[in-house]
Amino acid sequence: MTKSLLPPDRPQDDPAFEDEVRAMLARRAADVLPTSAASRAELPGVVPVTVPRGPGRDGRRRLVVAAAAVVVVAGVAAYAATLHPGAPTTQTSAAQETDPPIVWPLDDHVPADVLASPETAAGAYLSEVLELIDLSTLEPPVVDGATATVGYSLAGLQGEVALRLDGDRWGVTGATNDAVDVDLAYAADGDVIAQLTFGPAARSGMRLHLRAVTDDGAPADDVVSVLEYVDGGEITVAPPPPADGAAPPGREADQVVLLPMDPSLEHSQPMLAIILDAANTDHLAAVRLDTLVDDDADPATPDIVIGHATRALTAPPPGAVDGPSSAAPAPTTAVPAEAEAGGSPSDDAARPDDALFVGSGTAAEVAQAYLDDRLPERPDGLRLVPGAGSEQGTGAGEIADIPWEIVGGSDIDGRYSGLIRLRSDPGGWSVIAASTDQISLTVRRADGAVGVTVAWVDPGAYDSVDVDLLDADGFPVTDGEIVSWPTAGEETLVAADEGVDPSEVRSVRVRHVGGTWFSLTEVPVPEFVSTSTSTSTAG
């Protein structure tokens, strides 16, 4: 280390001024008289948290296994991104360089005159996918060259259809709404993976009906799931009701649920990923999501749809298929035995740009050195899982994942675990990412700023996190001050006007979630390019 993180001891006291501050606070505090503190006998607004009957043991195992698959996919994607920090992701490059694909109509069943204007095309689409749509709520289209959007109202909530002019016909490229949207959808290894975002109109009791659409525009009845929200924290997984009493064709639909945050939160946040298990994804083109709620006026009536979304399947994120971790060659050459274990974030001139930390020795030894460097005051009980990472690196790019955990006797509550990911480079092992289970972090550079998005999977967590922006030496660029507290799922852009030089920022670390959730998640920041790129890690 070349400089100290520690600020000076408590600065010179000014008791008189401190007393003045103390008096002011006491005076102002007296302005507030809590209205009913004395008379309350019970906690306000606290209701028992209903724990709905979850899936059975097999279902739980499937959830956990499949959730792990999501994490692996995300982790592999993060790894791929860290390997190529300057390369745009598939999503960003595709979105910027090509027209968005049309998801409706995908055949010629719609008369050409209906597709002659965005208004009529949007109306026809909504009429087809939603049984009860009041087309009088359609708003005048907003046309921007060859693209257009048409707003509408459904059960009192706002929705929007996006269209693109293809020749002389308008086609639908997507649909969004204020309840639940599809942020990302892609097919990989026989699964359709959809990442959903909850909007301001999300509410408890929603039922989500997600299905894939084939490349001829027909709903794929064998690739469908129905999820049900209960009390804003739990989801039960119900099989799709067969339309004719027979078992659905094809393989049984499978769902993966990453537990959502409280949907009553005001802001949207990525909270839910669903995997649809498809026998064959080659013929799939898009997903459609309907959000339903009970009809309060008449419980006997079917649920009403309050939101509709659709999105084309895109190419999988980098690394989502055939992850490099499994493809990496096995170590074949040992580091010289006399190499001293240890490392530094900066003492190696050949340090790769995306390395958070480099060192020599075994992967576990370098991971330990990384922990010592980053978290000298780490909690009791934080340790690397014994037995992992005993191999020496060959410099050939092999990957080692060293699990960490906080074991019993810790001075903090909760159970925490994660991974430290290392890569064998010619200069030794490089730490290229650190993750904490249930916390994901996405970082990008764009327009001279650093964008940070944090999300995690814990219904009890708060919507605020502590984030450090670290320089090349692993020190906070703000000398311990936290620039901002990002809210879950919302990107926080840290720019020069916040007292930080974004060009100094080499990595981003999540330290706490909600002030209580321990984290050592850290990822490198991609180098600046004119279009955004991102790296991420998922717990």
Place this chain on the structure above:
Amino acid sequence: MTTVRLDTPPAVPAWDDALVAVYREHFASLVRMAYLVSGRADRAEELVQDAFVRTHRAGSRVRDPLPYVRSAVLNGCRSMGRRQKLERDRRPAPPDPVLLGADELWDALATLTDRQRAAVVLRFYVDLPDAEIAAALGCREATVRTSVFRALAKLRKEIDR
């Protein structure tokens, strides 16, 4: 490697009792703390109530409810502040019209960062030791000292203008 929690742990009655005790004993002081940190008298009570709800949801994972509730209140203040900041396009929040007055130190408090303001309130109003302030803010004690030092310097500068 990855754990997905499928259930909310059932509430333990003893733990519920502890939370109720914290509520009865500290609700008023927490509301005042929320007001001092957020500057919003009209939202302080709501912030604290919300913090208790969140703590209750966290269940018995929380060993000591008071620090947890305190952190929840502070986080709620930050989140509200951030939303206000976005909504107002970075314009400073106007002072509470009910409380307008010639209290320049109070006005100066509004110029502090969220962390600085919280640190000042926790030290000089709640009278917490640095270790507990650090726990509440999720930072090191050294950062608390730095925050308070910078906050006091800024307050002095503001009222000397």
